[in-house]
Amino acid sequence: MRFRTGVCILVVTLCSLPLVAQQTGSISGRVTATDNSALPGVTVEARSNALPQPRVTVSDTNGDYRLPALIPGDYTVTFSLAGMQTTNRKATVLLAQNTAVDVKLGIQGVSETITVTAESTLVDKSSTALQSGLSQQQIQGLPITQNYADLQKLVPGVMYTQDTVRGPSAGASGQDNVYLFDGANITMPLFGVLVVNPNTNDIAQVNVIRGGAKAVDFDRAGGFQIDSVSKSGTNKYTGSIGYQELNHGFIADQKGTQNLIYQNNSNWATANVGGPILQDRLFFYGSYYRPYATRANSSNLYGALPQYKLTRNEEFGKLTFTPTQSWLLNGSWRHSHEVQTTSAFGSMTAPTAGTGFTTKLDLANLEGSKIINPKSFATFKLVDFRNPGGGRADNLVSGVSVSTAVGTHLDINNLDKIGQLVVPRAVPANAAFVQPYINKFGFICPQNPAAQNLTCVAGQPTGGGVVGFGQFSADNDSFSARAVRSATTTRSARKPRTTCTPVTSGTRTPKIASRPRMDGA
Numbered sequence: 390m391r392f393r394t395g396v397c398i399l400v401v402t403l404c405s406l407p408l409v410a411q412q413t414g415s416i417s418g419r420v421t422a423t424d425n426s427a428l429p430g431v432t433v434e435a436r437s438n439a440l441p442q443p444r445v446t447v448s449d450t451n452g453d454y455r456l457p458a459l460i461p462g463d464y465t466v467t468f469s470l471a472g473m474q475t476t477n478r479k480a481t482v483l484l485a486q487n488t489a490v491d492v493k494l495g496i497q498g499v500s501e502t503i504t505v506t507a508e509s510t511l512v513d514k515s516s517t518a519l520q521s522g523l524s525q526q527q528i529q530g531l532p533i534t535q536n537y538a539d540l541q542k543l544v545p546g547v548m549y550t551q552d553t554v555r556g557p558s559a560g561a562s563g564q565d566n567v568y569l570f571d572g573a574n575i576t577m578p579l580f581g582v583l584v585v586n587p588n589t590n591d592i593a594q595v596n597v598i599r600g601g602a603k604a605v606d607f608d609r610a611g612g613f614q615i616d617s618v619s620k621s622g623t624n625k626y627t628g629s630i631g632y633q634e635l636n637h638g639f640i641a642d643q644k645g646t647q648n649l650i651y652q653n654n655s656n657w658a659t660a661n662v663g664g665p666i667l668q669d670r671l672f673f674y675g676s677y678y679r680p681y682a683t684r685a686n687s688s689n690l691y692g693a694l695p696q697y698k699l700t701r702n703e704e705f706g707k708l709t710f711t712p713t714q715s716w717l718l719n720g721s722w723r724h725s726h727e728v729q730t731t732s733a734f735g736s737m738t739a740p741t742a743g744t745g746f747t748t749k750l751d752l753a754n755l756e757g758s759k760i761i762n763p764k765s766f767a768t769f770k771l772v773d774f775r776n777p778g779g780g781r782a783d784n785l786v787s788g789v790s791v792s793t794a795v796g797t798h799l800d801i802n803n804l805d806k807i808g809q810l811v812v813p814r815a816v817p818a819n820a821a822f823v824q825p826y827i828n829k830f831g832f833i834c835p836q837n838p839a840a841q842n843l844t845c846v847a848g849q850p851t852g853g854g855v856v857g858f859g860q861f862s863a864d865n866d867s868f869s870a871r872a873v874r875s876a877t878t879t880r881s882a883r884k885p886r887t888t889c890t891p892v893t894s895g896t897r898t899p900k901i902a903s904r905p906r907m908d909g910a
Contacts, residue, residue: 411485412484412571412572412616412618412719413461413485413618414461414482414483414484414488415455415456415457415459415487415488416480416482416487416488416490417454417487417488418454418489418491419451419452419454419491420433420448420454420492420494421491421492422473422493423494425493427448427450427451428473429450429452430447430448431447431448431468431473432445432446432467432468432470433445433447433448433456434467435456435467435480437460437464437465438623438625439460439461439462439593439623439709440464440709440717441670441710442669442670442711442714443714444456444459444714444760446763449763449764454763455763455764457758457760458717459482460621460709460719461593461594462482462593463480463482464479464480464481464482465478466480468494470494472496473495473496473497474496474497478490478492483596484522484617485596486522521544521596521597521599522594522595522597523540523543523594525592525593528540528595535590535678536586536587536589537568537583537586537587537588537589537592537617538583540595540615541556544557545597545599546559546599547599547613556580556581556582559612561612562612563581563582563612564580564581564612565612566582566612567615568583568615569614569617570585571619571721571723572616573752573754573774574774574872575587575752575774575776584776585750587703588678588680590661590676591619591661591674591676592618592620593621594617594618595616595617596615597613597614597616598613598614619705619707620661620663620674620707621709622673622707622709623665624669625664625665626664626665627662627663628660628662628663629659629660629661630659631657631658632657633657634655634656634657635653635654635655635656636654637652637653637654640653646835646837646840646841647841648690648737648842649734649735649736651686651688652684652685652687653682654682654684655681656681656682657678657679658677658678658681659676659677659678660677661675661676661677662675662676669711670710670711670712671708671709671710673708674705674706674709675704676704676705676706677703677704677705678701678702678704678705679700679701679703680699681700681701682697682698682699683696683697683698683699684696687734689734689735689736689737690737690835690854691737691740691832691854691856694734694743695743697731697732698728698730698731699727699729700728702725702726703723703724703725703750704724705722705723706721706722707719707721707722708720708721715759715760715761716758716760717757718757719754719755720755720756721754722752723751723752723753724749725748725749725750726747726750727746727747727748728746728747729745729746730743730745730783731743732744732745732746733859737832737854738854739805739854739855739857741784741805741856741858742782742784742855742856742857742859742860743783743784744780744781744782744860745780745781745859746778747780749775749777749778750775751774751776752772752773752774752775753772753773753774754771755770756769757769761877767876767877768875768877768878769873769875770872771873773871774871774872780859781859782858782860783859784858785858801826804826804830805856809856811854811855812826812827812852812855812856814852827850827851828850830856831852831854832850832854833849833850833851834847834848834849
C-alpha cells in the first residue's frame, strides 16, 4: 500500500507540472519603401486602450520589426521615419499568436493623400500550429453557458462527449487535453478534464491549439490545449451589472411519465468595473459573479426528495501597470466558493442518500515583460493555484460502531441506518433469500411500469434502489500548485530564440474517507 501511494504521488506530481504561459500576443512585420527596398530605423509604435503606455521599437537593417508581449486587443500601429510619410495600420492581437503587419512608406511631401483602410491579416504565416480563437463578443453571442467547460463545444474538429470521466476528443484520447485559464494549468492530469470551472464573463479572448504547436507550447497535450486571457482596465471608467433568470415556467413540460422529476430554477448575477488608477500608467478591473440554482418539487420512485441548492460566489481583481514603455506588469487574483446540497440523486435513490459538495478556488497570477532592445525581451510568470474541496453525505451516520471480530453480524433490520445499502434484485436463484430485504427497503413499483422502462409488478416492492446514506465523504486537496517561469527571447533573422528556466511546482494528493456500503446483490 505504501508503494502504491508513493507511485500515485509521483505520477500526479509529474503529470501536473503546470504549463505557465504568458497571456500576450505580438505584432511583427517588414517596412519597405514603395520600390520594395528595406527601410531601417523606422519608429514603430503600437497603441491600445488595453495598454497603459504604447510599445515602441525600430526596424532593423532588413526593415524587420517585432513588438512582443502585447496585451490581446485592438491596436493602432504607427510607422514614422524622417523624410517618409507617416502611416497608421489597424491590427488585432490575439492570445498566444503573432499578427503580421507589413507596410510600404512613400516619400514625404507628395501631394496625393494615401489612406490605408485594409486591416492586417490574422494568419500567422510563421507558425504551423492548428489554432483558433474567440473574442468576448463572440462568446456572449453564442448559445453556450457561462462556464469555461462549455467553450470546448466550439473547438473546430473536436468530438464533444457527455462522458463525465474523460474530456472531449481532438484526434487523441480525451485524457490528453490541457486546460489553461489565464495561463495557469487547471487540468486534472488523470482524466484530461477541468479541475475547476471558472465563469466566462471575465474572459477577453480564448485560444485553442489542436496540433502542430511547438513542444514547449504543447507540454503534455496530445489532444488540444485551450487557454484564455482575462479582461483588463482601460483609460476610461467602464462597468456593467447583469441579471439572468431561467425559471422552470420558461421550459415546456416533459411528455410521458418520468422516474425522476424536478422543477429547475436558476439565476445569474454579474457585475464588473474597470478604469484608470493612474492615467497612462496603472489600470484596474474587478468583477463579481453569483449563480444560484434550486430544484423544487423533486421526486423519484422512492417519493419526494430534499430540495437541491447550488450557491457560488466568485470575485476577480486585476491590475495592469506600465511604469515605463519597456515594462508591462499584470497581477490578478480570483476567488470562488461553491456549495451544493442534496445532490447526486438518481431515479432509484432514497431521500436520505444525498451527497453535498463544497469547492473553493484561489488563483493568483503575476506576470511581466521587459523590452531589452529591439531584438530582445525578457518575461516572467508566477502562478499560485489552490483548489481545496470535497463532499460528504448530507445525512451522517451516528452511534454506529464497526466491529471486525469473527462472528459479528450486521443488524439486518436496520441496514438503512448504519450505512448505504444497494437493494438486491430478485432472481429465481435468490428470490427466497432477498425478498425480505426488498419488502423492507425496496420502492413500490408504479402503476404503469412498462411506460417507465421498468420490469416490475405494479404495486409491489421492487429491488435495485439505493437506501441509507451517501456513499462517501472526501477531502480533496489534490490540486494545489505553484509555478515560476522566466524566459529571455532574442530575434535573429526574423526567427526568435528563447531560453527558459525550468518550471517548478508542487501538488498534493486527495484524501478520501469511504463510508460503509452493503451490496445485497
